[in-house]
Amino acid sequence: MMRRNRQIVLNNAQGAGAFRVSIGVESVREIELHVSVRWWGAAVACAAFACGAGAAQVNVMIEDAGAAPVHDAVVALLPAAGVPPSSTPKPPVALDQVKKQFVPHVLAIEVGTTLYFPNSDNIRHQVYSFSEAKRFELKLYSGKSAAPVLFDQPGVVVLGCNIHDWMSAYVYVVPTPYFAMTDKDGHAVIKAPPGKYTVKIWHPRYAHGRDAVSLQFEVAHDTESLQQTLTLAAEDDSPGVPPEHQ
Amino acid sequence: MTQSFHSRVLLVFVGLIVLTLAGTTAGMYVAARRTAHGLANQQLQITERMVLDTLGARDHEYRTSLQALAGDFAFREAVSTHDAATIASALANHGARVGADVAVLMDNAGRILASTDSSLQTPAAAPVVRLLAAACDQAAGPVIAGFSGKLMQLVVVPVRAPDTVGWVGMGFVMRDFVADQIKAISGTDVSFVAERNGGMPMLAASTLPQSQRDALERQLQALLAPGAAAGITGLEGEDYLTKVIAVGNGGQAFFAILQLPEQIVSAPLQALRHDLVWWAGPFAILSLIAAMLGARFLAEPVQALATAARNLTGSNRGEDVAVQKADDVSTIAGALHTLTHRTQYDPLTGLPNRTLFAEWLSSSISRAEREHTPLAVVFVDLEGFRSINDHLGRAMGDLVLRKTAQRLLRCLRPTDVVARLGADEFVLILDGVSQVGALQIVERLMPVIAKPMESPGGPIRVSMRAGVAVYPDHARDRESLLHLADAAKHESKNRKQTTVVARPPAVDPTPTVSVSVSSIRAVSSTDTWSGVPWEGDDLSTQPMKKIDIDTPEGA
Numbered sequence: 080m081m082r083r084n085r086q087i088v089l090n091n092a093q094g095a096g097a098f099r100v101s102i103g104v105e106s107v108r109e110i111e112l113h114v115s116v117r118w119w120g121a122a123v124a125c126a127a128f129a130c131g132a133g134a135a136q137v138n139v140m141i142e143d144a145g146a147a148p149v150h151d152a153v154v155a156l157l158p159a160a161g162v163p164p165s166s167t168p169k170p171p172v173a174l175d176q177v178k179k180q181f182v183p184h185v186l187a188i189e190v191g192t193t194l195y196f197p198n199s200d201n202i203r204h205q206v207y208s209f210s211e212a213k214r215f216e217l218k219l220y221s222g223k224s225a226a227p228v229l230f231d232q233p234g235v236v237v238l239g240c241n242i243h244d245w246m247s248a249y250v251y252v253v254p255t256p257y258f259a260m261t262d263k264d265g266h267a268v269i270k271a272p273p274g275k276y277t278v279k280i281w282h283p284r285y286a287h288g289r290d291a292v293s294l295q296f297e298v299a300h301d302t303e304s305l306q307q308t309l310t311l312a313a314e315d316d317s318p319g320v321p322p323e324h325q
Numbered sequence: 326m327t328q329s330f331h332s333r334v335l336l337v338f339v340g341l342i343v344l345t346l347a348g349t350t351a352g353m354y355v356a357a358r359r360t361a362h363g364l365a366n367q368q369l370q371i372t373e374r375m376v377l378d379t380l381g382a383r384d385h386e387y388r389t390s391l392q393a394l395a396g397d398f399a400f401r402e403a404v405s406t407h408d409a410a411t412i413a414s415a416l417a418n419h420g421a422r423v424g425a426d427v428a429v430l431m432d433n434a435g436r437i438l439a440s441t442d443s444s445l446q447t448p449a450a451a452p453v454v455r456l457l458a459a460a461c462d463q464a465a466g467p468v469i470a471g472f473s474g475k476l477m478q479l480v481v482v483p484v485r486a487p488d489t490v491g492w493v494g495m496g497f498v499m500r501d502f503v504a505d506q507i508k509a510i511s512g513t514d515v516s517f518v519a520e521r522n523g524g525m526p527m528l529a530a531s532t533l534p535q536s537q538r539d540a541l542e543r544q545l546q547a548l549l550a551p552g553a554a555a556g557i558t559g560l561e562g563e564d565y566l567t568k569v570i571a572v573g574n575g576g577q578a579f580f581a582i583l584q585l586p587e588q589i590v591s592a593p594l595q596a597l598r599h600d601l602v603w604w605a606g607p608f609a610i611l612s613l614i615a616a617m618l619g620a621r622f623l624a625e626p627v628q629a630l631a632t633a634a635r636n637l638t639g640s641n642r643g644e645d646v647a648v649q650k651a652d653d654v655s656t657i658a659g660a661l662h663t664l665t666h667r668t669q670y671d672p673l674t675g676l677p678n679r680t681l682f683a684e685w686l687s688s689s690i691s692r693a694e695r696e697h698t699p700l701a702v703v704f705v706d707l708e709g710f711r712s713i714n715d716h717l718g719r720a721m722g723d724l725v726l727r728k729t730a731q732r733l734l735r736c737l738r739p740t741d742v743v744a745r746l747g748a749d750e751f752v753l754i755l756d757g758v759s760q761v762g763a764l765q766i767v768e769r770l771m772p773v774i775a776k777p778m779e780s781p782g783g784p785i786r787v788s789m790r791a792g793v794a795v796y797p798d799h800a801r802d803r804e805s806l807l808h809l810a811d812a813a814k815h816e817s818k819n820r821k822q823t824t825v826v827a828r829p830p831a832v833d834p835t836p837t838v839s840v841s842v843s844s845i846r847a848v849s850s851t852d853t854w855s856g857v858p859w860e861g862d863d864l865s866t867q868p869m870k871k872i873d874i875d876t877p878e879g880a
Contacts, residue, residue: 207398209405209486239487241398247487 139259139267141280148265151185152282153251155258159275162255171227173197174238174248176204181238181248185283188230190254195227205241212236212252235281249283331624338616346609350601357597361590369568369583372513376581379507380467380478380572387480387497390423395493401486404430404493412439416493425495426477430484431457432491444473457481457494469499469572469579471519476529476579499530508532513583514565516541518549520578533584537561541582549580557587566590626654633658671745673723674730682744682752686803689742689754693796700796701763703753704810705733707774707787710749721780725787728778736773737766752807760795767791790814 137156141149171193175182179200188194198204198221206217206225212234217225219242230236233254240246257276259267394400394415403411412430420428420441429440435458437445444450453470460468460481468479481494504515516531516538526545531538537560541548544558548569558567564587572579669681677685686702693700707729714722726749733743733751742754755763770789777784792813794806 207402207486209402209490214406237486237488239485241401244396244485244487 135271135273137257137269137271137278139261139269139278139280141261141265141267141282148261148263149282150261150263150265151183152261152265152267152280153185153187153253153258154261154267154269155187155251155253155255155279155281156269156271156276157253157255157279158257158271159277165256169193171195174250175199176206176240176246179240179243179246181246183248185249185251185260187251187253187258187260189256189258190233190252191229191231192252193227193229194250195223196225197223198225204243204246206238207241208236208238210234210236213250251281253279330627331620334623335617335620338620339613342609342612342616346605346612350605354594354597354601358590358594361593365566365585365590368511368513368585368589369566372507372511372515372583373568373570373581375507375511376515376570376583377572379503380469383478383497383503384467384480387423387425387478387495388482390419391480391482391493391495394419395482395484400493401484401490404484404491405486409439413441416441420495423495424497426475426498427496429457429494430491431461431481431494433489435461435492438491453477453479453496460494461492467572469517469519470496471527471529471579472496474527474529475499476517476519476527501530501532504530504532513585516582516584518545518580518582520549520580526580533560537563548582549578558584560584563587626652630654630657630661634661674727674745676730676751677742677744679744679746682742682746682754683803685742685744686754686807689756690796690801690803690806693756694801698757699759699798700806701753701755701758701760701766702794702796702806702810703755703763703767704792704794704807704814705751705753705770706790706814707749708790709787713785713787717780717782717785721782721785724780725778725785729774729787729789732773732776733770736770752810758795760793760798763793763795767793792816 139154141152141154143149169189169192172186172188173196174186174194175197177199179202186194196206196217201221203219203221205219206215208215212232213228213230213236215228217228230250230252233252236250236252238248238250257269257271259269261267397415399411400415402408403415416428416430416439419425427440427442427445429442429445430438432438435454437454437457440446445453450472453472456468456470457479458481460479461483470477470479476499477496478499479494479496481492483489484491484493499517504517507513507515514532516533517529518526519529520526526549528538528542528545531541533541540560541558544560548558548567556567558565565584566587566589568583570581570583572581669678670676671678689700692698707725710722710725713725726745729749729751730743730745733753737743737753737755740756744752744754746752753766755766758766770791774789775786777786792810792815794800794809794813796806799809800806
């Protein structure tokens with residue numbers, strides 16, 4: 080298996096702090112069902128992708144400036160040829176509220192996905208977003224009484240609770256079925272058919288509210304592999320913590 | 326001597342009193358002065374803490390009221406969606422509600438997006454905008470900015486939705502009432518000063534009246550110069566203890582000037598000085614009186630002793646030391662008396678001895694000279710005394726001498742003097758008595774002395790011989806009188822008579838006498854009389870022999 084490594088370092092003009100992103104691509108003969116996803120919505124997405132044939136496996140590794148793995152980074156592959164139309168309805172995804180925190184804190188979904196917001200706390204929560212990609216407000220509610228919300232525009236949606244100011248969640252709406260989030264080891268795996276892609280990476284600490292970084296690369300049929308490294312500036316905007324935990 | 330003892334005691338007392346009073350008073354004054362300054366400094370320190378507390382409390386209060394706006398859902402939505410009209414109205418409304426003088430909205434980069442004061446968007450307001458950005462950091466503490474002639478306390482809080490989408494800030498002008506509130510509690514005058522960018526410092530709020538405020542403003546630059554943080558400042562003729570504190574303030578200097586009227590220190594000190602004079606003055610006078618009494622009390626016995634000593638050593642005939650109290654002084658006086666008595670009196674007969682006799686004779690001559698009265702000196706001895714001493718013993722001799730002394734005294738006037746010169750030699754001084762009178766007295770004495778004396782060994786009989794010399798008929802000085810009397814007595818002895826022989830004045834040629842007197846003086850000094858022991862009759866008789874030789878025989 081031939082392997083070609085390429086290193087690209089993108090210095091962000093903003094400066095402080097950095098992420099280092101390594102992208103390795105290798106073609107695979109067999110399709111593997113990757114189960115390293117942690118919530119069922121994503122697992123369904125991967126399962127759907129597994130139906131394709133002759134896919135490549137894109138391994139993404141993200142670490143911060145101190146070489147510590149970065150989790151909850153969203154990696155999306157946008158095919159240059161455009162996303163093939165799909166008539167399959169997207170399964171709904173849940174974004175829970177547990178102990179006055181949104182769970183998960185970061186969530187990636189494909190455009191057209193419906194999110195619903197169960198409230199697992201025994202107090203009432205409100206959910207709002209003033210983000211351009213999706214502006215909505217769920218007035219105070221408890222349990223599963225809130226109406227589901229359809230995310231039909233790509234972009235970052237920042238969610239808050241008007242009652243509990245520290246609560247926040249980030250929903251990254253991507254216009255592609257080829258995406259994943261890094262796990263606690265900073266690792267993400269995306270399977271995609273051969274072709275040219277733009278990879279977009281997004282993380283709350285890096286670029287909330289701004290365009291994700293983009294990088295062009297190609298997934299080929301042969302055994303060629305490539306390795307790329309990007310350095311991204313980080314912003315210090317860690318998710319809020321309830322006052323009693325501070 | 327005694328005068329100086331008294332003065333010395335008085336001097337020591339007065340010195341101690343003055344020293345103690347001066348030391349105590351000075352020490353008290355210095356301590357009070359230190360206390361007054363310490364209290365004033367403490368008050369300034371308390372005021373300093375109050376200023377910082379007040380600014381901190383205002384910061385907290387404004388922050389809380391600003392958080393109400395930042396947390397408002399509609400405001401958050403307006404900021405998130407850049408709804409300028411809603412933002413402007415919210416800033417104006419909330420600013421008015423909490424009494425802010427200016428309200429702004431800034432983006433995350435510190436740029437002003439909206440403001441109730443359009444002048445904040447001019448370049449002149451750049452320092453304020455910088456301070457506003459600095460105020461975003463709550464840990465920096467209270468931020469105060471000088472802007473268009475005013476001092477503003479700035480408070481900035483983030484607007485989160487839930488990410489930080491902007492910063493809302495407000496400015497509250499620091500008016501005089503802020504300083505007034507601090508003064509109301511601390512009693513210290515407070516002035517707030519901001520340093521303009523490169524320009525003159527600006528006095529923005531103060532508790533001082535306008536005229537003093539102007540005076541302070543003129544001195545600001547000197548006061549705020551480095552190293553001039555404390556001292557006394559004169560404002561319109563009134564002195565103030567001044568302390569300048571710099572408040573940490575996001576880069577632009579901000580000062581609070583704390584001032585206490587200097588009177589707060591000097592007035593109590595003046596009162597203390599007054600009190601000290603009123604208390605220490607009378608005490609000093611009382612102490613001085615006590616010192617004088619004490620000095621006299623201490624000096625009195627010493628003076629009494631001195632007087633006693635003077636009397637004892639002087640020629641006051643018959644006067645004695647009056648000792649009334651039985652204390653140390655009376656003991657000393659008694660001892661003095663005894664000592665003196667021993668040197669002046671014959672212990673056997675109690676009669677004055679040669680020394681005292683010489684003094685008394687001198688004073689008697691002086692008096693006779695003064696009063697132009699005669700004076701008789703009678704020299705007496707006892708015939709056969711030596712054989713009594715030799716055959717019957719000294720004790721018997723002593724008895725005879727004592728008896729003779731008693732008999733002589735008994736027969737004479739109290740003012741007459743009987744002295745014992747030595748052995749069996751007695752001398753009488755008869756004031757105011759002429760030769761005739763003296764001879765009569767001697768004749769009267771003869772049978773009395775010749776009376777037998779009772780003794781354990783049977784009656785003893787002695788006879789008396791006498792020689793008389795009279796002032797001024799025979800001589801005018803003490804020694805000549807005595808010598809002439811002695812010579813006369815010897816004459817009677819030579820003639821084996823028991824009668825009295827007086828030398829006629831005519832046969833006593835003056836030149837011979839004067840020669841003999843001078844020869845006596847040449848041979849022996851006046852100490853012959855005073856220094857010779859009372860028993861030493863050898864020495865005492867020697868000069869008399871010379872007179873006998875020089876005196877024409879048979880005259």
